[in-house]
Amino acid sequence: MAYRSNKSSTLPKLPEFEDFLRNKKAAETYVSQMVKVLKKNGWWSTMQKMYARESTTSPTRSYPSQGLIKTEQDRSYGNKVKAINKAFFEQVIYDWLYYIELFNHPQRLKYLFAVSKTTFTPPPARFSLIFFMGKLFKRAIAINELALHISKADKDRTKRTERFLQGPFVKLGRQARTVFVGSANPDIWGSVPAIASMAMSHCLVGVPRDGYFRDLKRQATLAKDTLDWIRQSPVLLHVAPAVRKTLLDYWIHNVMGVLEASPDRVVERAMALYKVGVRTFRIYSPEPGLGPLESLEAVRNLAKIKEWEPIEVFVGQVVSVQQAQDLDKAGAAGIIVGIGGGGRCTTGVRSGSAIDWPQLVWDLRGKISIPVIIEGGASDHIAQTLTVGATGIGVTRTVGGGTIESPGGYRYFEDEQKRLFKYYRGEASAGMKLMGGKEGPFDIIPYVEGQSTRVLLEFGRGNLPTILQKLNLLIGDNIMALVFQNVDSVTELADCTDSLRVVSPAESELRHTH
Numbered sequence: 133m134a135y136r137s138n139k140s141s142t143l144p145k146l147p148e149f150e151d152f153l154r155n156k157k158a159a160e161t162y163v164s165q166m167v168k169v170l171k172k173n174g175w176w177s178t179m180q181k182m183y184a185r186e187s188t189t190s191p192t193r194s195y196p197s198q199g200l201i202k203t204e205q206d207r208s209y210g211n212k213v214k215a216i217n218k219a220f221f222e223q224v225i226y227d228w229l230y231y232i233e234l235f236n237h238p239q240r241l242k243y244l245f246a247v248s249k250t251t252f253t254p255p256p257a258r259f260s261l262i263f264f265m266g267k268l269f270k271r272a273i274a275i276n277e278l279a280l281h282i283s284k285a286d287k288d289r290t291k292r293t294e295r296f297l298q299g300p301f302v303k304l305g306r307q308a309r310t311v312f313v314g315s316a317n318p319d320i321w322g323s324v325p326a327i328a329s330m331a332m333s334h335c336l337v338g339v340p341r342d343g344y345f346r347d348l349k350r351q352a353t354l355a356k357d358t359l360d361w362i363r364q365s366p367v368l369l370h371v372a373p374a375v376r377k378t379l380l381d382y383w384i385h386n387v388m389g390v391l392e393a394s395p396d397r398v399v400e401r402a403m404a405l406y407k408v409g410v411r412t413f414r415i416y417s418p419e420p421g422l423g424p425l426e427s428l429e430a431v432r433n434l435a436k437i438k439e440w441e442p443i444e445v446f447v448g449q450v451v452s453v454q455q456a457q458d459l460d461k462a463g464a465a466g467i468i469v470g471i472g473g474g475g476r477c478t479t480g481v482r483s484g485s486a487i488d489w490p491q492l493v494w495d496l497r498g499k500i501s502i503p504v505i506i507e508g509g510a511s512d513h514i515a516q517t518l519t520v521g522a523t524g525i526g527v528t529r530t531v532g533g534g535t536i537e538s539p540g541g542y543r544y545f546e547d548e549q550k551r552l553f554k555y556y557r558g559e560a561s562a563g564m565k566l567m568g569g570k571e572g573p574f575d576i577i578p579y580v581e582g583q584s585t586r587v588l589l590e591f592g593r594g595n596l597p598t599i600l601q602k603l604n605l606l607i608g609d610n611i612m613a614l615v616f617q618n619v620d621s622v623t624e625l626a627d628c629t630d631s632l633r634v635v636s637p638a639e640s641e642l643r644h645t646h
Contacts, residue, residue, distance in 0.1 A: 142169075147159065153234065163229050177226070182326070182541055184541075194539075197323040197539045198613060213545060215526075215542050216543075216544065224597060226360075227600070228600055231333075231601060232366070232367060234604075241379065245306035247303055248308040262278075266491055275513045278490065279520060290614055290620060302623070303484060304523055305412070305466055306308075307464065309333050310610075311622060313336040313527065314338055316340050317528045317556060318345055318539070318564065319554070320540045322344070323539045324361050326539070330386070330531075330599060331387050336412070337387065337388060339355045339358065342559045346568040348400065349406070355409070356409065362384060362571075386412070393417030393427045401409075406443075413431060416448060417449065424455075425462060427461050428464055430547050448505070459480040459502075465502065465503075469504055471489070477508075477559065477560065478581050482612065494520055505525070511606065514606070518622055518625050519632060532599055534556075534587035534588055537598065552584070552588065553587055556587045558582020560580065561580060
């Protein structure tokens with residue numbers, strides 16, 4: 133799906149960052165002019181063809197995307213499939229172009245590259261009465277029990293625009309990235325535009341291996357098509373050649389091929405993904421065991437034997453300090469901690485497991501030298517999660533649900549009330565397992581640990597169904613956390629441990645929108 137760049141096309145001048153962020157006329161004029169260039173050089177029509185392929189209902193026609201798949205395990209039947217109208221689709225793409233340019237504004241990239249040159253500084257060990265008492269009384273501390281006391285009124289206030297200009301970026305593995313990490317859920321990340329959009333926004337994001345992507349060829353094809361699409365980004369038209377090469381390298385290294393935690397099978401999948409261009413991996417096992425460590429060692433040995441380019445391997449799910457230290461010593465780029473809290477993932481519910489990862493993250497402070505990424509409710513509690521000691525926060529529903537980038541593209545199911553929606557299934561839900569061919573005798577699905585729900589199409593100015601707009605809102609939450617602790621970076625936020633408070637039910641009710 134290549135398009136030809138017309139070098140004779142006159143590119144509009146990109147406004148200064150603050151103008152582009154705040155000046156309505158300047159931003160909209162620039163995007164409109166860029167659209168004219170993109171229509172002339174072929175990108176616009178190529179993009180529409182890609183979305184046409186993504187917007188199909190058959191798993192054979194929508195290869196490699198899961199498309200609009202409704203399995204026998206989903207709760208509703210007889211839903212029609214309807215495409216959003218062309219004008220609305222183009223409006224969303226205009227917004228997408230705005231955000232992708234904003235996130236990659238040259239003034240912002242300067243900070244991205246600067247942070248990449250730094251060395252990761254893990255949060256230091258701290259004493260906290262909250263976590264001391266939690267361990268003493270064997271009390272499971274959940275992230276929604278915590279909040280931050282507003283502090284540091286003895287210095288000039290932190291400016292939101294300046295923090296946005298600076299990312300806020302963190303050293304997450306080999307390079308600077310945002311704190312937000314796309315999970316491995318196929319109903320959100322099982323499509324080219326979803327993964328590519330996230331990667332080009334400086335976020336790690338997984339290429340799934342569940343559902344239809346359990347098929348190795350299908351997963352590798354998804355990764356290859358994603359990397360091909362990234363190489364055609366409109367952003368690359370106007371950046372300097374030296375920056376273009378570096379930026380493209382950053383984006384490609386944000387695409388994270390998901391591997392099983394099985395040393396017997398991990399090598400074949402890693403080789404297939406590396407062959408199509410993947411250089412970053414995630415070893416994923418929801419259950420405790422030696423598999424993640426053994427698989428990490430297998431992949432790193434493979435890379436050494438095959439003389440691969442440098443790779444990164446993130447590993448999860450980690451359940452103890454010792455396991456984290458072993459992975460750190462074995463060369464993991466970062467670890468992933470957490471378990472689903474009973475939303476789409478019901479592992480915690482069915483296994484009777486506590487959703488108490490804040491205690492483990494606190495205990496890891498001063499014990500490991502690599503970043504910690506959290507999954508399982510962290511995206512709803514960004515300030516608290518980063519203050520406890522995490523560097524990355526996994527996102528799924530909060531950025532991808534019901535968007536045009538997610539599988540299905542611009543086509544949606546229509547319910548009985550004429551509302552448009554897409555399915556959002558847990559990775560171990562019956563529907564996802566069925567797509568992965570895991571049904572047993574008499575079509576019984578074993579060990580279901582997830583549910584299926586609907587995510588409605590959102591629309592209206594300021595609330596369009598694109599991953600980038602939802603990501604922008606989360607970046608805003610990250611910035612607000614810095615502003616109200618009056619600090620300049622995520623590293624400084626991790627030092628605001630004295631601000632942590634345990635909240636009462638009454639305070640929690642007041643703190644939520646009502």
